[in-house]
Amino acid sequence: MNSYITNFIPHDVNPILQKETIKWLKAYHAHDFDELFDRYSVSSEMIHSRVSYASGVNNFTPKSDDLYRIGHAQPYMEHRAGEAQRTIQNIFDELYSDEKDFQIDRLNHISCSHYQSPSAAQIKVASFPKESKTIVNHLYHMGCYAALPALRNSQAMIADGAQRVDNVHTELCSFHLDRDDISPEQIIMRTLFADGAIKYSCVSEDHFKQHKLSGFKLLTLKEEIVPETEKEMTWKLSRFGFAMTLSKKVPLYLAKKIEAFVEELIQGAQLEQVPREELGFAIHPGGPKIVELIQKVLKLSDGQVKHSLDMLYHRGNMSSATLPHIWNTYLKDTKAPRYIVTVAFGPGLTITGGILEKCSA
């Protein structure tokens, strides 16, 4: 039972320039820490622009309801959660504004940055016509790599008879950043993570052919947890929202594992005969150094990692929404390779990946 991935609809809003963000962060701290921001911010050569749905970002005259300011006063946790929920409901409304037939068997909402019940996905489905039989599923708190578990779950739903499974990623990383923390780690996070949302469908082979769609055939998936790494990357509740920790050893673990992992993916997809230089790569750009490291270990050309670095440049790290954006770029690039090797990393440490094949019905 083959699964296909198609109909990508990114949620597009105006991004904020990275250099303006850094300028604003410096001014917010009354220029007391300019040197720290110069040293630790992700540079605007690596990230040119990012999206934030949170009010108050790059706002030099914060209002009384500014999300970052009041985020520190915990009695207003309800306010922050309310803003996040309204934002996500708007995103769903916009992503589904053109939906005409409502023949969606499953709707998976994927996020690691805001949880509320009923979810925006449930609220959206409740607004569908009566004939719709869409069932909502939450795939929450899987981290940056969640697009691959989403594909695995979608594939299982299709094996179980679903014709169309929609996946909607909404990541509101900016709602969880602590503006007053000027530790190097937090300066990196604040200038690396971005908000983002995207919708796409996983469909059965019948549905793909019948509707004459273009997209990807899902050839293989693979996932493993690296033993004894449970302290290397975490995503925990803190007084400011969710907070991330990332140890410096993460790149070492990944470097050690990634070559064998990708070879096994290639075997899983029975693509041993394809010259390695003809493969495209969708690497989750956790940060510029991760992509650089994987390029080096796997001896990839600049062209093979271009789409990952371009996405980082234009939108930053949008957590689980990043990979689907990169897949969409590969689809729109008519000169792109036929096979796309995808890899991502997250708490566990989990290494996960898959191979997609570009195709049209």
Next chain:
Amino acid sequence: MNSYITNFIPHDVNPILQKETIKWLKAYHAHDFDELFDRYSVSSEMIHSRVSYASGVNNFTPKSDDLYRIGHAQPYMEHRAGEAQRTIQNIFDELYSDEKDFQIDRLNHISCSHYQSPSAAQIKVASFPKESKTIVNHLYHMGCYAALPALRNSQAMIADGAQRVDNVHTELCSFHLDRDDISPEQIIMRTLFADGAIKYSCVSEDHFKQHKLSGFKLLTLKEEIVPETEKEMTWKLSRFGFAMTLSKKVPLYLAKKIEAFVEELIQGAQLEQVPREELGFAIHPGGPKIVELIQKVLKLSDGQVKHSLDMLYHRGNMSSATLPHIWNTYLKDTKAPRYIVTVAFGPGLTITGGILEKCSA
């Protein structure tokens, strides 16, 4: 592709007597609100005992690290989350202490009351021997009804080739209760919700027969979101943790829908010929009144709702862990009916259900 549900292992710890809890709540409030507690507490005739994993409950001499006290001081959110995580890791260690073969294809962690990455499920899998190929999936924030989405996801994974899918529910409701709130709604919540955890496996027909197991065959599943009910039941982030709201209209919506819903379940399982009085019912006991209402609408005998009310009596409402506990009771009851109709409700409003058939390989 049939799925079977088997090998239930409830996590058992000593419960707290309901009458002691109410006594303690009254004393905590210096007996200023005894009348309110007498009026709104769920009586010890309905709930005899409940489990709490949180320190400080029924402790008349709170220590400085008492979870409820410090829960109010938000700088200690990290402490509360840390306690929750340690508790869940212990539960996983105990539930998997007898695991011998580690041939678990998927491990689903189901919860709506604590999220952290890596999760206790990921940490457990990282400790498995290298040969284990278990893939972890989080099913978070689905509410009280989550056992049915868990069965649906497990069934899909089995259709996609998995032989054994483990589902582990951990619910730490007591970590989210606000001890100082004496509104009627919160008094009900505080004396209704309980902590609970349970593990069970969903397996393929081959696995079930090969291992000569006893359990349930999953005959059918069904789920729908009732339009225009999105404000009737919510589970949102607040300064004290997650907070629930429940409108008085919920029973009316359920009463209106439940009869047709159960008839469609019965048709889905092709059990129209079975006399209705021979069916067992596993109704999620959201509260005593929900079970009473469904008994009345569906004209069920006391025997048909006994297992739901017994679970409420012995353990309270353990959120998503409740239904699997009830299924386990049906399995152990040699006089129980062959077919078990399961129904549960949650934010959406979502009505969900399934029919299980008792069987042995």
